[in-house]
Amino acid sequence: MFYLKAEGIDSEQRASWPLEFGQNLTLGRGQQCDLIVPWDTEISRTHAVVQAIDNNGGKLPAGPHLRVQKHDLARNGIFVDGESSDSAELRVGQRFVIGMTTFRMTDESPAAPHPEENVEEVTFSQAEIRATEFVDADRRIEVLSRLPAVILDSNEDRESYRRLVELLIAGIPRSDAVAVIEATVSEETGPEPTHSNLRSDSKRSQEDFRIIEEQHRRDTDRSLAPSQRLLESCFHKWQPIAHVWRTQDGQSADYTISAEVDWAFCLPLLDDQRSRSVLYVVGRTMAPWGEPLRGQSDLRPDIRFAELVADIHRSIRRLSRLERQSVGLRQFLPGPLLEAVGEDFDPAVLEPSECDVTVLFCDLRGFSRRAERESDRLPELLQQVSHALGIMTDAIVSNGGVTSDFLGDSALGFWGWPFRDPTSPVKACRAAMAIRKAFASGEIRGSDGAPFRVGIGIAHGRAVAGKIGTKEQSKITVFGPVVNLASRLEGLTKLTRVPVLIDEATAKVLRDASEADEMRLRRLATVIPYGTETPVELTELLPEVGNTGYLTDAELKVFESAVDAFTAGQWEDAYRLLHQLPADDLAQDFLSQQIVAAGRRAPADWDGVIRAPEK
Missing domain, CATH: 3.30.70.1230 (Nucleotide cyclase, GGDEF domain)
Structure with missing residues (x-):
């Protein structure tokens, strides 16, 4: 699968769209466009038409390319390698710039199964998590102090998740990427969010999981490709689970992101009526090959911190939801009646x-x-x-x-x-x-x-x-x-x-x-x-x-x-x-x-x- 990624000058100015070969997509600031870039005033309302093509010859080498054509109504040009042009054909990973925004076509590689002998899976009970001592307390207290404002100031879930993963990146120094991933309950099982509704037969398709928000510590043109096995295990057991592995020099490992990371953990975040979501964190311990796998001792403090963040996130969201319900009911019910109903509102x-x-x-x-x-x-x-x-x-x-x-x-x-x-x-x-x-x-x-x-x-x-x-x-x-x-x-x-x-x-x-x-x-x-x-x-x-x-x-x-x-x-x-x-x-x-x-x-x-x- 190929994507067109857009990156503005600010960290929140990001967007990504899937591409299909042969499909013409309009790009611009206007709501009528297929690919909307609202933050850049140098981009016209309708600025360009882009098309992913599977090139079989011509000026460029065979393989996937991106064709970009400036629209007749566009004011500014399309810049490739510093030169303005009305059209361009670009290789995967090659960039073009409009205004203050950079675009590039990228590929998302799915996670490949990792060798069983190199992976340690560790499941953590609540008692184990609570018994773990915090490390790097000053940094993490500072992160936790910002969490309530981050959630309450967010107008919608997507913005709340974006700020949440940014805080986790800051609070877990060894993390390379953090994501919120959702699994949708299948329709045939009914609305009850029981654990059995999420199929645990290891035959779940990748489409059952959806990345809601992700954040990387370093700039990368690759999207997170989470471990299917780790996600299924976490959603099935509904408790924190970690995977730790080692990759020898020169050995390919598409597990999670790349061979540059050697651990990942996943823990429950929300359990709503129609869907459930988890926090997914990956990083590197920098331990040399051949040392014993130390998933429990190395990752337990990070998992406890992430679990605490998830607990606070759930509690604040619940209070926020109750407040919205109270505001809505206040239009119909008098104050004393709302007080009689109490905080534990029963529909x-x-x-x-x-x-x-x-x-x-x-x-x-x-x-x-x-x-x-x-x-x-x-x-x-x-x-x-x-x-x-x-x-x-x-x-x-x-x-x-x-x-x-x-x-x-x-x-x-x-x-x-x-x-x-x-x-x-x-x-x-x-x-x-x-x-x-x-x-x-x-x-x-x-x-x-x-x-x-x-x-x-x-x-x-x-x-x-x-x-x-x-x-x-x-x-x-x-x-x-x-x-x-x-x-x-x-x-x-x-x-x-x-x-x-x-x-x-x-x-x-x-x-x-x-x-x-x-x-x-x-x-x-x-x-x-x-x-x-x-x-x-x-x-x-x-x-x-x-x-x-x-x-x-x-x-x-x-x-x-x-x-x-x-x-x-x-x-x-x-x-x-x-x-x-x-x-x-x-x-x-x-x-x-x-x-x-x-x-x-x-x-x-x-x-x-x-x-x-x-x-």
């Missing part, structure tokens, strides 16, 4: 379960008409709506609720999951009061200056809550009739002209709760929502008496007397009582309109229940 906690929940449904009033009027300013409108939804979400989460769906201009929150909470109706109503207060201030406005208004419905009952959805996509939400009831109550706030409506179950909990003194209740009417057959007793949620602009307790008693008269069919008495209330109380308008529309007389078939004409 099973999120599985759907049947429980008693309190559901809050909140909707922006008149949003559809506003969106039609401001169709030419949709991004600005979205920003305003997002701000409004953020206020709803903050109120839900700060009162211990879980945020679920955002349906355009509405938000859904619920309480009572994943842990049972008898006070969930009280918490939901406090969230509703916080939302009502925020929007009643008039500070949340659209681009036309008009304030946003909201309607809120709250219902309590049995439901299924948790991670609900399909195999491909799921979300934390709640499912059941209580969700529909909360939505219908929100819709009925338009009919009754009040901001917050709660169902009878929620009202009962609040009346019995001593900690709900800051909230008051007003019974409005019994209504059958549009499209349903079951009557619902509507109750308005009000703030405490101290809030100006709201009814006094005496006025609430007058209103409830009017409701009793209205329900009993005594509509003249109800009408008289309603007109004793302040004119700015819109709820009394709701009942008054019902009475006036029927000529102040209850129908002969009146049963005390209002049929809602629409949603």
Whole structure:
């Protein structure tokens, strides 16, 4: 197999691509190219076309070559041996330069089996590793002190692995190269990462192993060719294993890299669900031929150091992953709930379960008409709506609720999951009061200056809550009739002209709760929502008496007397009582309109229940 390698002036400016004979590949800085070199501004977006050819004659000797042709759009030339050219044919290993980047075609020689009589295989238990004393402590402590920052500052695994192997090169002076190598679990064995999933019959193909990242102490145009036997042994036993060998002068040894190294060890790094990875380190002891093989005594301190680095790497990655999970869950779950779940987060906690929940449904009033009027300013409108939804979400989460769906201009929150909470109706109503207060201030406005208004419905009952959805996509939400009831109550706030409506179950909990003194209740009417057959007793949620602009307790008693008269069919008495209330109380308008529309007389078939004409 042949590769085109690119090397910039900085150590991180490296790239390598496989080449196939006869295939034309574009090279440049642009994302449209086959071979992308993003770091060099002297390279054009599309700079050249390269092709690997198996030359059978011509100007160059027979064998593999690389043909390079400058693209018509390229600004700078292609330099070979210091001379600028528009095209060139190069031998394997010969270099060409564009800008500040050097390119060369290289071959990767696979590892050849090494003679069994020259190889010592040593397997190390955890007890043996821990019993080994550290050497060169100052250097290695300095390396370990840099490890947490290296991992946490890495945005992705590839960058983390690159920095990891660089630190290991620095911490193991005798090492010649360090690599992270991955083995992919075969599909037919299923997802469980058991050791048997990695075939141990010594017939694994080289393609099962993949070098994720490698680093060499000295500049070389050869890629690491790891020992197949050592990798298979490490992945099968899943513990540190070393190979030590000696090569006589003049003897060819393609084992691992070249005859210039005489040991290699491999140890576990990560064991994920679909793949596992190991650290692979090679180097030279510089011992002359004929001396006893000393794998245990020579390599044990290096293996212990690498094992410690691997342990720290695993721990920091786990903490980083937990932090990312926590950040993601924090968008849906309140802080106290996350603390209750704890650091040892079990995904099973999120599985759907049947429980008693309190559901809050909140909707922006008149949003559809506003969106039609401001169709030419949709991004600005979205920003305003997002701000409004953020206020709803903050109120839900700060009162211990879980945020679920955002349906355009509405938000859904619920309480009572994943842990049972008898006070969930009280918490939901406090969230509703916080939302009502925020929007009643008039500070949340659209681009036309008009304030946003909201309607809120709250219902309590049995439901299924948790991670609900399909195999491909799921979300934390709640499912059941209580969700529909909360939505219908929100819709009925338009009919009754009040901001917050709660169902009878929620009202009962609040009346019995001593900690709900800051909230008051007003019974409005019994209504059958549009499209349903079951009557619902509507109750308005009000703030405490101290809030100006709201009814006094005496006025609430007058209103409830009017409701009793209205329900009993005594509509003249109800009408008289309603007109004793302040004119700015819109709820009394709701009942008054019902009475006036029927000529102040209850129908002969009146049963005390209002049929809602629409949603």
